[in-house]
Amino acid sequence: MKKLLIYSLVFISLLTFSIISLSAETTTDITTENTSENISETSRTYTYTSYDDLLNQIEEEVYAEIYQDVYEDIYQDILSQVDEDLYTQIYADIEASLNSRFTELSMVNDLTQNQIYDVVEIANQSVVGVETYLDNAGQAVGSAVIYDYDDINQIYYIISNYHVVEDGNNYKVRFENEETVVANLLKYDEEADIAILSFSSVGLEGLSAAILGSSSDLQKGEIILAAGHPQGFNFFNSITFGVVAGLDRSVSGETITYIQHDAAINSGNSGGPIFNLQGEVVGINVLKYADEEIEGMGFSIPIDLVKDIIANQ
Incomplete structure (x- = not known):
């Protein structure tokens, strides 16, 4: 100075x-x-x-x-x-702050991944296949989800699509180990494209009913997982990942509105569920747009509508 x-x-x-x-x-x-x-x-x-x-x-x-x-x-x-100790402290503080942020991100990623694993386990126990026959001739195959169990009568109840069963007069439920049991068509709603079937649980293990959630709580951008059997039972109970792309979507020729999502679905996924990350069924897959210029446009029947059909018929 x-x-x-x-x-x-x-x-x-x-x-x-x-x-x-x-x-x-x-x-x-x-x-x-x-x-x-x-x-x-x-x-x-x-x-x-x-x-x-x-x-x-x-x-x-x-x-x-x-x-x-x-x-x-x-x-x-x-x-x-500013001595060496202070430099060391500054460096340590910055490093700790960065590590904390990375830990938070890792925890979020781990939480989401664990939720996905939980949903996969629920799907493994609740998603089955449906075979439709006209007398002895096979007509169609599709997917279904167990939504209820009567432990007194030992009967499981499943949801599928009406178009999976409409051309038959007898039905079977198929499992991943290729075993089948006889199924009974209980009710259907042709307009909504929903069918309700049942089958006996006698001698069966490893099955459990999924919880039906609320489609009215869904938000655009919410993560969903689709479960089913694309292209038949060789790809039994495949899980695909997507998000809700839109709500209350109208599709030409249909009278109800749908949940639009981008999880991959194909022929054979019909009647299969979409789950939220809480493992609740929020929709039933029914159709997709298929065109060279269109990708990732799948549609599901809102589960609230399905619950009304179950309750009212």
Whole structure:
């Protein structure tokens, strides 16, 4: 800081010298038309056109030197206070903050993945296949989900699509191990494309009813998982991932509105459920748009409508 005092004194001296010189000059000597003089002092040369110009040059030079000196003094003073321990602490604090953020992201990812695993387990226990026959001739295959169990009579109840069963007069429920049991068609709603069937649980293990959720609680962008048997039973109980793309969608030729989603579904998925991440059934897959220019447009019957059909018929 001594330099600051020295430069200040120099500036004041130069300013005083300039004022004295200015007051000693006559007005005729301070013209700028033909004036261009050099002053050399302590190896410094100034080219000026007036005393104001000279003062400005001196002021700028002295200010620049004082500023640089002050900056260096302050900078070195700060550095002298920031020792290695403080550097280490700053680094540790930053590292801990970043690790905390990464941990939070990892926890969110782990939670979502664990929810998906839980839904897969529910699907493994509740999603079955449906075979439709006209007498002895096979007519169609599709998917279904167990939604209720009567433990007194040992009967499971399943939801599927009406178009899966409409061309037959007898039915079977098929399991992943390729075993089958006889199923009974209990009711259907042709307009909504919903069929309700039942089958006996005698001798069966590893099955459980899925919980029917509420489609009215769904939001656009919500994660869903579709379960079913695309292209038949060789791909039994496949799980695909998607999001709700739209709600209350109208489809040409249909009288009800649907849940639109982008989880992959294909022929054979008909009658299969879509689950939310809580493992609740929120829709029943029924159709998709199939075209070279269209991808990821699947449609499901809202489960609230299905629950009304179950309750009212």
